[in-house]
Amino acid sequence: MNTLTSVAIGVLVLGIILFRQVQKRSVREDSRPILLLVLLVIGIVELVQFVQGHPVNATGITMLLASLVAAGAFGAIRAYTVRLWRENGTLYRQGNLMTVLLWLVAIGVHFGADVLIDHSGSAKGLSSVSLMLYIAVSFGVQRFVVQGRAAAMARQLA
Numbered sequence: 159m160n161t162l163t164s165v166a167i168g169v170l171v172l173g174i175i176l177f178r179q180v181q182k183r184s185v186r187e188d189s190r191p192i193l194l195l196v197l198l199v200i201g202i203v204e205l206v207q208f209v210q211g212h213p214v215n216a217t218g219i220t221m222l223l224a225s226l227v228a229a230g231a232f233g234a235i236r237a238y239t240v241r242l243w244r245e246n247g248t249l250y251r252q253g254n255l256m257t258v259l260l261w262l263v264a265i266g267v268h269f270g271a272d273v274l275i276d277h278s279g280s281a282k283g284l285s286s287v288s289l290m291l292y293i294a295v296s297f298g299v300q301r302f303v304v305q306g307r308a309a310a311m312a313r314q315l316a
Contacts, residue, residue: 164286164287164290165286165289167290168289168290168293171197171290171293172261172265175193175293175297176258176261179240179253179257179261180253180257180258181252182251182252183250183251183252184248184249184250184251185249185250185251185304185305191298193297194294194301197290197291197293197294197297198294201289201290201291202291204290205287205288205291208283208284208287208288209281212281212282212283213281214284215278215279215281217275217278217279218275218278221271221274221275221278221285222271222275222284222285222288224271225267225268225271225292226288226291226295228264228267228268228271229264229268229293229295229296229299230295230296230299232260232261232263232264232267232296233264233295233296233297233298233299233301233303234300234303235260236253236261236264236300237302237303237304237307238303238307239253239256239257240252240253240254240257240300240304240307241253242304242307242311244311244315249308249311249312251308264296265292265293268285268289268292269286271285272284272285
């Protein structure tokens with residue numbers, strides 16, 4: 159898959175995630191993270207395919223890893239913007255404008271890393287092709303923290 163296609167699909171996936179973030183949804187503590195797993199697998203496959211066809215130096219790898227750490231940090235921060243509440247015995251969650259803004263900033267940081275990687279002399283497009291992996295890491299950390307907050311809330315209310 160070329161870089162432009164990866165970015166276009168990444169933007170589409172981000173749109174779906176942003177839409178779902180602001181929807182009132184029940185927190186199912188035993189829910190399966192299917193979307194997260196799909197994003198993670200696609201992200202890893204795209205990254206491996208890219209690295210097999212392009213030489214990537216240590217600077218590029220280090221910058222990509224730093225970008226993924228930033229993805230996790232943004233996910234953890236965003237998780238605390240998600241409102242949790244109980245209604246009719248069901249625990250719900252809903253993101254807000256700050257949740258969406260932090261997603262957009264996180265994606266901006268990722269594309270900023272792309273520019274830095276391109277100018278570092280590493281493989282051009284490395285960060286762009288890793289967009290799905292970046293989204294998966296950020297989404298996964300956010301989900302993990304929200305699930306933890308929900309479990310703590312459920313224990314308090316029990």
